[in-house]
Amino acid sequence: MSLHVYNSLSRQKELFVPLNEGRVGLYVCGPTVYGESHIGHAKSYVSFDVLVRYLRYLGYRVRYVQNITDVGHLTDDADAGEDKVLQQAARERLEPMELTEKYTRSYFEDMDALRVLRPDISPRASGHIPEQIELVKKLLGRGHAYEVNGAVYFSIETFPEYGQLSGRRVEELLEAVRITPDPNKRHPADFALWKRAEEDHILRWNSPWGWGYPGWHLECSAMSMRYLGDTADIHGGGLENQFPHHESEIAQSEAATGKPFVRYWMHNNMVTVDGIKMGKSLGNFITLKQAFSGEHPLLSQAYSPLTLRFFILSSHYRSPLDFSDQALLAADRGLGRLHDAVRRVRERLPSSEAGPLDPRVEQTLAAQQTRLLEALDDDLNTPIAISVLFDVARESNSRLENGEIKRETLEAYDRFYRQLGDRVLGLIPDELSGEILAGLTESLLEILIDLRAEFRSHKQWEQADALRERLAEAGITLEDGDEGTRWRIER
Amino acid sequence: MSLHVYNSLSRQKELFVPLNEGRVGLYVCGPTVYGESHIGHAKSYVSFDVLVRYLRYLGYRVRYVQNITDVGHLTDDADAGEDKVLQQAARERLEPMELTEKYTRSYFEDMDALRVLRPDISPRASGHIPEQIELVKKLLGRGHAYEVNGAVYFSIETFPEYGQLSGRRVEELLEAVRITPDPNKRHPADFALWKRAEEDHILRWNSPWGWGYPGWHLECSAMSMRYLGDTADIHGGGLENQFPHHESEIAQSEAATGKPFVRYWMHNNMVTVDGIKMGKSLGNFITLKQAFSGEHPLLSQAYSPLTLRFFILSSHYRSPLDFSDQALLAADRGLGRLHDAVRRVRERLPSSEAGPLDPRVEQTLAAQQTRLLEALDDDLNTPIAISVLFDVARESNSRLENGEIKRETLEAYDRFYRQLGDRVLGLIPDELSGEILAGLTESLLEILIDLRAEFRSHKQWEQADALRERLAEAGITLEDGDEGTRWRIER
Numbered sequence: 001m002s003l004h005v006y007n008s009l010s011r012q013k014e015l016f017v018p019l020n021e022g023r024v025g026l027y028v029c030g031p032t033v034y035g036e037s038h039i040g041h042a043k044s045y046v047s048f049d050v051l052v053r054y055l056r057y058l059g060y061r062v063r064y065v066q067n068i069t070d071v072g073h074l075t076d077d078a079d080a081g082e083d084k085v086l087q088q089a090a091r092e093r094l095e096p097m098e099l100t101e102k103y104t105r106s107y108f109e110d111m112d113a114l115r116v117l118r119p120d121i122s123p124r125a126s127g128h129i130p131e132q133i134e135l136v137k138k139l140l141g142r143g144h145a146y147e148v149n150g151a152v153y154f155s156i157e158t159f160p161e162y163g164q165l166s167g168r169r170v171e172e173l174l175e176a177v178r179i180t181p182d183p184n185k186r187h188p189a190d191f192a193l194w195k196r197a198e199e200d201h202i203l204r205w206n207s208p209w210g211w212g213y214p215g216w217h218l219e220c221s222a223m224s225m226r227y228l229g230d231t232a233d234i235h236g237g238g239l240e241n242q243f244p245h246h247e248s249e250i251a252q253s254e255a256a257t258g259k260p261f262v263r264y265w266m267h268n269n270m271v272t273v274d275g276i277k278m279g280k281s282l283g284n285f286i287t288l289k290q291a292f293s294g295e296h297p298l299l300s301q302a303y304s305p306l307t308l309r310f311f312i313l314s315s316h317y318r319s320p321l322d323f324s325d326q327a328l329l330a331a332d333r334g335l336g337r338l339h340d341a342v343r344r345v346r347e348r349l350p351s352s353e354a355g356p357l358d359p360r361v362e363q364t365l366a367a368q369q370t371r372l373l374e375a376l377d378d379d380l381n382t383p384i385a386i387s388v389l390f391d392v393a394r395e396s397n398s399r400l401e402n403g404e405i406k407r408e409t410l411e412a413y414d415r416f417y418r419q420l421g422d423r424v425l426g427l428i429p430d431e432l433s434g435e436i437l438a439g440l441t442e443s444l445l446e447i448l449i450d451l452r453a454e455f456r457s458h459k460q461w462e463q464a465d466a467l468r469e470r471l472a473e474a475g476i477t478l479e480d481g482d483e484g485t486r487w488r489i490e491r
Numbered sequence: 492m493s494l495h496v497y498n499s500l501s502r503q504k505e506l507f508v509p510l511n512e513g514r515v516g517l518y519v520c521g522p523t524v525y526g527e528s529h530i531g532h533a534k535s536y537v538s539f540d541v542l543v544r545y546l547r548y549l550g551y552r553v554r555y556v557q558n559i560t561d562v563g564h565l566t567d568d569a570d571a572g573e574d575k576v577l578q579q580a581a582r583e584r585l586e587p588m589e590l591t592e593k594y595t596r597s598y599f600e601d602m603d604a605l606r607v608l609r610p611d612i613s614p615r616a617s618g619h620i621p622e623q624i625e626l627v628k629k630l631l632g633r634g635h636a637y638e639v640n641g642a643v644y645f646s647i648e649t650f651p652e653y654g655q656l657s658g659r660r661v662e663e664l665l666e667a668v669r670i671t672p673d674p675n676k677r678h679p680a681d682f683a684l685w686k687r688a689e690e691d692h693i694l695r696w697n698s699p700w701g702w703g704y705p706g707w708h709l710e711c712s713a714m715s716m717r718y719l720g721d722t723a724d725i726h727g728g729g730l731e732n733q734f735p736h737h738e739s740e741i742a743q744s745e746a747a748t749g750k751p752f753v754r755y756w757m758h759n760n761m762v763t764v765d766g767i768k769m770g771k772s773l774g775n776f777i778t779l780k781q782a783f784s785g786e787h788p789l790l791s792q793a794y795s796p797l798t799l800r801f802f803i804l805s806s807h808y809r810s811p812l813d814f815s816d817q818a819l820l821a822a823d824r825g826l827g828r829l830h831d832a833v834r835r836v837r838e839r840l841p842s843s844e845a846g847p848l849d850p851r852v853e854q855t856l857a858a859q860q861t862r863l864l865e866a867l868d869d870d871l872n873t874p875i876a877i878s879v880l881f882d883v884a885r886e887s888n889s890r891l892e893n894g895e896i897k898r899e900t901l902e903a904y905d906r907f908y909r910q911l912g913d914r915v916l917g918l919i920p921d922e923l924s925g926e927i928l929a930g931l932t933e934s935l936l937e938i939l940i941d942l943r944a945e946f947r948s949h950k951q952w953e954q955a956d957a958l959r960e961r962l963a964e965a966g967i968t969l970e971d972g973d974e975g976t977r978w979r980i981e982r
Contacts, residue, residue, distance in 0.1 A: 063586065095554065095718060098611045105609065118596065120589045127618025130696045205621045227586060347966060443965035444935040447958070451942060467938070474934035475838060 001377045003058065005051075005234075006318060008242065008265040009165055013379050018233045019263065024055050024062045025228035027262075029220060029237035029245070030122065032069040033103035034088040036287040037110045039308070039323055040238070040271045040278060046309050047268045047317035047380070048236045049116040050425060054376050057424050065227045066119035068107075070100035071126045071203050072195075073216045078244055079182065079192045083213075086203060096203055097126070110288040113305035115426040121227050125219035129205045132214040132222045135256055136193045136207075144255040148184040150196030150210040156189050159251045165265060166243040191248050193218050217248035221261070225253060235262040239269050268317045273298065274324050286323070303328050310335040310427055313382040334390075335427070341393035342421070342428055344400050345413045355406025361399070365416055368392050372420050382425065389421050449478070449485050492868045494549065496542075496725075497809060499733065499756040500656055504870050509724045510754065515546050515553045516719035518753075520711060520728035520736070521613065523560040524594040525579040527778040528601045530799070530814055531729070531762045531769060537800050538759045538808035538871070539727045540607040541916060545867050548915050556718045557610035561591035562617045562694050563686075564707045569735055570673060570683045574704075577694060587694055588617070601779040604796035606917040612718050616710035620696045623705040623713045626747055627684045627698075635746040639675040641687030641701040647680050650742045656756060657734040682739050684709050708739035712752070716744060726753040730760050759808045764789065765815050777814070794819050801826040801918055804873040825881075826918070832884035833912070833919055835891050836904045846897025852890070856907055859883050863911050873916065880912050940969070940976045 003016040018024050028048045031041055045066075055062045075081030089096040108118070125132075136152050139145040144158045156162045156170060163170055170189050181188065192215035197204035204211045224232050230253075237246060246265065253261035270277070273284040286296050294302030303311075311331035315321050368388050375384035396413045399405055421428035448471065455464035468478055471487075479486045494507040509515045519539045522532055536557075546553050566572030580587040599609070616623075627643050630636040635649045647653045647661065654661050661680050672679065683706035688695035695702045715723050721744075728737060737756065744752035761768070764775040777787050785793030794802075802822035806812050859879050866875035887904045890896055912919035939962065946955035959969055962978075970977045 063589065095612065097614065097718065098554065101610075101612050118592075121586065121592055123588065124615075124618055127615055130620050134697060206625060227588065440965065440967075441932055441935065444932065444939065447961050447965070448935065448938060451958070467942070470938050472842060474931065474938070475841070476931075477841075 001374050003054070003377050004379055005264055005266055006379045007263075008267050009262075011167065014264065016264065018060065019231060022059070022061060024060045024234065025232045026052065026055075026062055026064045026234045026236070027220070027224040027228055027232050028064070028066045028119070028235075029241055030066040030068050030119075031103075031107055032073040032084055033100045033107060034073075034084045035103060036289055037103075037107045038278065038285060038287050039273075039291060041107070042110070042114055042288055042308055043271050043312050043317075043321055044236075044238050044268050045111055045116050046114055046312045048266075049114075050313065050317075050376075050380055050382060051234075051236070051266070052117060053424050053426060054380065057419075063121070063228065064117075064119045065121045065123065065224065067220060067223050068100070068104055068122055068124045069216070069219065070097070070104075070124050072214045072219060077216075079195075079215065083203060086201075100124075100126075106289075110292075110305075113292065114288075114309050115306065115429075117426075123223045123227065125214065125223075126203070128219060128223050128226065129214065131226050132218045133194075133205075133207050135218060135222050135225075135252065136214075138256045139193065139252060142255065144252075145193055146186065147209055150212060151184060151192060152194040152209055153185055153190045154193050154248065154252055154255075155186060156191075156251065157187055159255050161254070162189070162247065162251050165247050165250055168243075191215060191217060191244060193252065217245055218252065220245070221249050221253040221256075224249075224261070225257070230257040230259045230261070232262050234264045234266055236266040236268070239267040242267055269320045272320060272322045275322055291328075298325060300325050300329070303332060306427065306429075307332045307335050310338075310386070313425060313427070314386055316383055317380060338389060338393050338421075339428065341397050342414075342417045345396050345410055345417070348400060348405065349407070349410050349414065352407045352410050353404060355408060357408040357412050358406065361409050361412060364395065365392070365412055369416065369420065376424070385420075385425060386427075389417075389425070389427070392416055445476070445487050449487065452478075453485070492865050494545070494868050495870055496755055496757055497870045498754075499758050500753075502658065505755065507755065509551065510722055513550070513552060515551045515725065516723045517543065517546075517553055517555045517725045517727070518711070518715040518719055518723050519555070519557045519610070519726075520732055521557040521559050521610075522594075522598055523564040523575055524591045524598060525564075525575045526594060527780055528594075528598045529769065529776060529778050530764075530782060532598070533601070533605060533779055533799055534762050534803050534808075534812055535727075535729050535759050536602055536607050537605055537803045537917075539757075540605075541804065541808075541867075541871055541873060542725075542727070542757070543608060544915050544917060545871065548910075554612070554719065555608075555610045556612045556614065556715065558711060558714050559591070559595055559613055559615045560707070560710065561588070561595075561615050563705045563710060568707075570686075570706065574694060577692075591615075591617075597780075601783075601796075604783065605779075605800050606797065606920075608917075614714045614718065616705065616714075617694070619710060619714050619717065620705065622717050623709045624685075624696075624698050626709060626713050626716075626743065627700075627705075629747045630684065630743060633746065635743075636684055637677065638700055641703060642675060642683060643685040643700055644676055644681045645684050645739065645743055645746070646677060647682075647742060648678055650746050652745070653680070653738065653742050656738050656741055659734075682706060682708060682735060684743065708736055709743065711736070712740050712744040712747075715740075715752070716748070721748040721750045721752070723753050725755045725757055727757040727759070730758040733758055760811045763811055763813045766813055782819075789816060791816050791820070794823060797918065797920075798823045798826050801829075801877075804916060804918070805877055807874055808871060829880060829884050829912075830919065832888050833905075833908045836887050836901055836908070839891060839896070840898070840901050840905065843898045843901050844895060846899060848899040848903050849897065852900050852903060855886065856883070856903055860907065860911065867915070876911075876916060877918075880908075880916070880918070883907055936967070936978050940978065943969075944976070 004013045005016050007014045031037060052062055052064050070085055071083065073084050075084055075087065085096050085100055089099040092099055136145065139154065140147065140152065145152050145154050174189055194207060194209055194212050194214060196210060196212045204213050224235065250261050272278065273286060276282065276284060278285050284298060286298065290296040291299065291303050291308055292305055307328065311328055312321060314331060368391060372385045372388040375381040417428050418430065422430065448467065452464050452467045455467065471478060476487050495504045496507050498505045522528060543553055543555050561576055562574065564575050566575055566578065576587050576591055580590040583590055627636065630645065631638065631643065636643050636645050665680055685698060685700055685703050685705055687701060687703045695704050715726065741752050764777065767773065767775060769776050775789060777789065781787040782790065782794050782799055783796055798819065802819060803812060805822060859882060863876045863879040866872040908919050909921065913921065939958065943955050943958045946958065962969060967978050
C-alpha cells in the first residue's frame with residue numbers, strides 16, 4: 001500500500017502523488033496571533049505534524065510552510081469588523097507588532113512542548129505585503145477584480161468554480177455564513193482583496209489604490225505561491241476555514257495563474273469541550289498553557305503536553321474531538337502505560353545478555369510495523385497506529401516478565417518504539433530523562449525511609465535519628481504521619 | 492548618581508534622559524541570519540541585554556527592537572558583492588527564507604541559553620520592504636537621492652553632517668574601507684538605497700524603480716522609525732558597524748525627517764581570539780554552539796552559556812574582549828565560586844532560625860548595592876558590578892562559616908543575589924535546579940554508601956547486601972575499590 005489521503009476537493013481518499021518526485025510542498029494555515037493558542041490549535045497542528053513526520057519517514061523532502069497571520073484577519077472572519085490584532089493590541093496597550101511577537105513566541109513555545117516540528121518557513125502576512133499587492137494587480141489586470149474607492153474586490157462571477165471545495169452553490173454559501181452587506185460589492189459573495197485604511201489605522205501600507213491593508217484570504221495565496229510555486233501539493237487547515245477562507249484562496253490563486261492552486265486539500269475536524277463548541281463566552285475555552293498547568297475550572301489536574309498530543313492522535317484527524325477532563329485522565333493513564341513499557345525495555349537493555357534477535361519477535365514486529373504503516377497510509381489513521389504501539393507494548397511487557405530476553409531482541413523493540421512511536425508519531429521521547437532522574441531521587445529516598453523504619457523497629461534510635469539528620473543536611477525533611485513517612489525537598 | 496552612557500556621537504559620557512519620561516525606545520542592530528552565531532554576537536547582545544535589564548530595573552518601560560537581516564546585506568558590507576543570504580542558501584541548497592528561518596531559530600536558541608531577554612519586536616528586513624520603499628521615495632522627493640538605471644543612491648553631498656558619528660572626513664572614511672568604484676555613483680561615498688535585481692535574482696520586489704531589493708543600511712532606518720518614531724532614544728550595535736552602516740542610517744533618516752534619528756549611540760567593542768581578530772579563514776572562528784559543546788580545536792572543554800555570559804560581562808562592553816580557553820576556564824571557576832556562595836545561602840535558608848536582619852549586614856548590603864548601581868550608572872561598568880557580587884559572596888560565606896545566621900539576614904543576602912545578580916546581570920538563575928537535583932541524587936547516594944559501609948564494619952552482611960540489591964533494582968551499581976565505593980547509574 002502507499003499513502004492515501006482524503007482530498008476535500010474530490011471528497012474521497014486518493015493515492016498521494018506529489019507534483020515533483022520525491023518532494024512535497026505543504027502549506028498549513030497558521031494561527032492569527034492575537035491571543036494564546038488553545039486546544040483547537042493543538043488538534044490542527046499536531047495532526048499535520050504527523051503528516052510531515054510521516055512524509056519524511058517515507059523519504060520525501062518536505063518543504064513545510066505555515067503562515068503567521070498578524071494583519072488583516074477581521075473579527076467576523078470575512079470582510080467586516082475590526083482587525084483582531086489591532087483590537088487586542090489596544091486592549092493590551094501594545095504596539096500591534098509587539099502583540100504579535102508576544103503571541104507568536106507563545107504559540108511556538110506551546111508547539112515545541114507538543115513536540116510539533118517547526119515549519120521550514122513561517123512567513124508573516126505583514127512581511128509579504130508586496131507579494132499580496134502584486135497578486136491584486138494581476139487579478140485586476142485579468143478582469144477578476146475591481147476597485148471601488150480605494151478597496152479592491154474579487155468578483156466571484158468571473159470564477160464559475162467558486163464553491164467547488166465546499167461543494168455548495170454560492171447562494172447556499174451566502175446563507176451559511178453571516179456576510180455583512182456592502183454597497184461597494186457587485187455581488188454579495190465578492191470578497192475584499194485590499195481594504196482602504198484611514199489615517200488613524202496603524203497597520204497600513206501604501207498601494208496603487210492608496211493606503212490600506214490586505215484582505216485576510218490574500219496572504220495565504222501570496223505566500224503559498226511564493227514559497228511553493230503556483231501549485232502546492234498539499235494545503236491543510238481546519239474544517240472551519242473551508243469557507244470562505246480556502247474557497248477564496250482557490251479563486252484568487254487560480255484566477256491569477258490559470259493553474260490548479262493545490263492538489264490535495266486536507267482538513268482537520270474541530271474540538272468540542274464536554275460536547276459543546278468551544279467559545280470564549282461559554283467558559284469552556286481552554287488555552288494550551290491552561291491545559292499544561294491544569295489552571296482551568298474544567299480541569300482536575302495538569303496534563304503534560306505529551307498527554308495532550310496522545311489524546312489528539314487517539315482520534316482521527318477528520319473526526320471531531322471531544323475534550324473533557326475524564327478523557328484526558330484516561331489518555332494520561334494510557335500514555336503512562338505505553339511509556340512504562342518502553343522504559344522497561346530500556347532499563348533492561350544495559351544489563352541484558354548479548355544474543356541474537358528472537359526470530360518469533362522479529363516476525364511479530366515486522367507484522368506490527370506493516371499494520372502501523374498501513375494505518376497511516378490509510379489517510380493517517382493514528383488511532384489504529386497507536387493501538388499497534390499498545391499491542392507491541394503488551395508483548396514486550398509479557399516477554400520481559402516471562403524471563404530472559406537477549407540484547408538484540410530488546411534492541412528490536414527499542415527500535416520499533418523509536419522509529420514508529422517517536423520519529424513518526426512523536427509520542428515517545430528518546431530520553432525519558434527528566435522522569436528517570438526524578439524517579440531515581442524518589443527510589444533512593446524510598447530506600448532511605450525504609451532503612452530508617454527498620455532502625456526504629458529495632459529500636460536503634462541513634463541510627464534512625466542520624467539518618468534523619470543527614471537527610472536534613474541534604475535539604476530533605478521527613479514528616480512522620482498516620483500514613484507513613486513523607487518527604488519534602490526544602491528548596 | 493543617575494545612569495550615564497557613553498554616546499559615540501558626542502564622544503563622552505552623558506546623563507541618560509529619554510525623549511518621553513519613563514519610556515525608552517531602544518534599537519539594536521541584529522544579526523544577518525546566514526550562519527551560526529559566534530562569540531562576537533554574544534558580546535554585543537549580552538552587553539545590550541544588561542542595558543535593557545538595567546533600564547527596566549530603573550523603572551523605565553522599554554520597547555526593545557532588534558532587527559533580523561534576511562536580505563540586502565552584501566558580502567563586502569557595502570554596495571558590492573553577493574547577498575550573504577543568497578550565497579549561503581545556494582551552498583546549503585535551501586530556499587533563502589528556509590535558510591534564514593533556520594539560522595534565526597538557532598540564533599534565538601543561543602540567546603535564550605545566554606539568558607538574553609528576547610526583544611519586544613524582531614522585525615525582519617524582508618518583512619518591511621514597503622516601509623523601505625516609502626523612505627526611498629521621501630529621500631528622492633527631498634533631493635537627497637537619485638535614480639540611475641533602476642537603482643537609487645543616497646547623495647552624501649546633500650548631507651554635510653555625513654561622518655559626524657565616526658568623526659572623520661568623508662575622504663578619510665573612503666580610505667578606511669574598501670569601496671568598490673561604481674560608475675553610477677555621483678560621489679564614491681554615495682551608498683545604495685535600492686538595488687536593481689535581474690530576473691534570476693530570487694529575493695526581489697517590485698518598486699517604483701523596477702524590480703530590486705533594498706540596500707543594507709536602509710532597513711534599520713525604516714524599522715527603527717516605524718517602531719520607535721523618527722527619533723529613538725538609543726541605537727546600539729558593534730563598533731564595526733559605525734561606518735558605513737550607522738553613519739548611513741543617520742544620513743538617510745535625518746535627511747528624510749529633518750529630525751535627530753537617535754539621541755544616544757552606543758557601540759560595543761569587538762572580540763579577539765587569543766589576541767587575533769576572529770576570521771573564518773583563520774581557524775579561530777568559534778560559534779556559540781561550539782563554545783557550549785566544547786567541540787572546537789581551541790577549546791579544552793564545554794563552557795556553559797552562563798560561563799560565557801559571565802566572561803563577557805567581566806570586561807567592559809567598550810573594551811575589546813580577548814577570548815581564550817584559559818580565560819574561559821578562569822571564568823568557569825569564578826562563576827562556580829559565586830554560585831557556590833549563593834547555593835550555600837539558599838541551602839541554609841529552610842533550616843535557619845527565625846530572626847531579624849542583622850543591622851551590620853543590612854548596612855553592608857546597602858553600601859554594596861550603592862556601589863553596584865553606581866558602577867552600572869557609570870556607562871554599565873559590569874566588571875565592577877561583578878566584583879561587588881564577589882565581595883558580597885565572600886562576606887556571606889564567612890558569616891555562614893562563623894556560626895548561626897538568622898532567617899532574615901539570609902533572606903537579605905538571597906534578595907541581593909536575586910535582584911542584582913540575576914534580575915539586572917542575569918548571572919544567577921533563580922533555581923540552580925538541574926544542579927540541585929543532580930546534587931541531591933549524589934547526596935542521597937553518599938548517605939546510602941556510608942550506611943552500607945557502617946553495616947559492613949559491624950559485620951551486618953545481610954543488611955549490607957540487601958542495601959546493595961535495592962540500589963541495583965533502582966538502576967545503580969556499586970563498585971568497591973581501593974579508594975572506597977563508587978557508583979554508576981545503569982541507564
